[in-house]
Amino acid sequence: MGRRTLARGAASIVGAGCTEFSRRAGRTELQLACESISAALDDADLAAADVDGIVSYTVDPVEETELVRSVGFEEVNFSARIPYGGGGSVGVLQHAAAAVASGAAEVVVAYRAIRARSGASRFGSAKTAPSPTSGHSGTTAMQWCMPFGVLTPASWMALNSVRYMHEFGVESADFGRAVVQLREYAATNPAAWGFQNPITLDEHQESRWIVEPCIHLLDCCQETDGSVALVITGSQRAADLPHTPVRIGTASTAGLFEQEIASDHYRPDLSVMDGTMALGRRLFEDAGFSRDDIDVALIYDAFSPILLMQLEGLGFCGFGEAKDFIADGSLALDGSLPTNTNGGLIGEGYIHGLNLVLEAVRQLRGTAVNQVADARTAVISASRTGAILTLD
C-alpha cells in the first residue's frame, strides 16, 4: 500500500485576489490582508459571512482576531498556520484542502500579507537580534549562525549552493541563465517589479556579489510589500461558482529528519535538496500524477540556486543537469517546462511565495500575462511544501 495522500481533487481554488506589489505599501499588513481577501471573495462571488476557515503562515503578522473583525467573518470553525517560512507557502493549500475534505470547514481563506521592504526590518537585512526561537518559522537554528556573521537568508542558503556548485560543476552563469529567463517573463508583467526591465547575462554577471561565488545581486528576489489571498472550497460547491474551479489535485509537505528551512545545514548531502525529492515523490508517484502532464511549473526562487536544485529534486531533470535543462530553453513559454511565468519571486516580487500560487491559478484560468497555451495542470513547489493544481 502506498503512502496516504490528500483526497484527489476534493477541494478547489475558487477565488484569488491580491494588492499591488510595491516597495512601500503605505499601509499596514492588516489592511493589505483585508484588501486581498476582499478581492478574492469578490472574485469567487462569495461573502465574508461564507468563510469559516482561515489559514496563513506562522510568520504572518496579521492576527486572526483582527482579521475577523475587519473583514467581517461571522463564525470561524477552523484556523491553522503553517511553519517553515516561505518553504511552507504551498502548505496553506494542503491545510485548506484537508479542512474542506474533512468537513472541518466549508470555505477557507488562505492569505499572506507582508511588508518585506518597508516594514520595521527589511527581510534580507543583516540582523543579530537574539531570536532563539522565531515564531515557529523553522529558524530556531539561527542562534547557531548569528555569532559567526551568517545573518541573512542569502548567507544561509549559500552554504548549500556552494556545495551544489562544487559537486556538479555549476557556475554562476548557470544561475544567471535562469534569472535572464525570469526577468524576460517579468518584463511583460505589469504587476512585476521587473516590468519592462529585462536583463542580459552580462548584466547578471556584472552585478555585485552578495555571496561569492553563488549569489549576485540579480540572483536575489526583491523584498516586496503586498498581499495575496485565495479562497478554497469543496469541488462540489465550486461547480456553482463563477470561475472554472482550479482543483487541488494533491498538496503535500515533506520534512526530513534534521532538515531545516533556509538554514538546512545538517542533512548529509547538501548538494541535493532531498526534502524536495521526497516532496516530488509524494506529489507524483504517491498521488498518481505524471511529470509529463505538467504544463507549467511555479518554483520558489528566493535565490536562483534553489530554483535549479528544486528542478532536480522534483525529477524534471537529473542531478547536476538543471543548468543544461535551462540552457536548452526549457523554462520558456515554448520550452518543455514553462516555469515562473510571472517572473517568479526574483522578477515579480516576494509575497513570500503565495504569488506563485496566484500565478498557477491564473495560468489554469487562462488569464496569465504570459499564458501557456491550453494549460491544464500546474505544479507548485516551495521546496518542502507543494501542490499540483489541475482543471481535470
Next chain:
Amino acid sequence: MAADAPTRPSPTVTDDSAVFWDAAAEGRLVAQRCAGCGRLRHPPRPMCPACSSLEVEIAELSGQGTLYSYAILHHPQHPAFEYPVIAALVDLEEGIRLLSCLTDVSKDDVRIGMPVHAHFVPTADGPLIPVFRPTEDS
C-alpha cells in the same frame, strides 16, 4: 571601548544550547553524547533521536575537521563583523557538522575539502566562540 575590541555578538544561550556555548566560553569544543546509545549530536537538544534517552554526557572534540562548504559574504554588512566573512560548514572528525567561519585565510585560497581546525575568538560580551583556520602543511 578600544578600537580593536571584539564586536561580534555573543551567542544567544538557551537551556538547551548552554552545553555547547558554556564550554566554548572556556575555549573547549564539545558536543552532546547520548548516555544511552553513545551517539553524538549537534546542535544540542534534549532527547536522543535514535534511542529517546534524555541522559547526556559531554564529549570533548578535537577541533579537527574538513571544510564541507563555505560562502564568502559581502553584503549586507553588519558593523559587528569584518568583511568579507567566510562562512563555513565544517565536518568534524568525530562525525558531526558545525557552522562557523574561517579566519587566517584569503578568500581565494578556500577550498572545499581542506583540513581545518578550531581556535577561539572573543565576542563583545566576553565569551569565546569556536572559529576555524586551515591546518598548516596539510
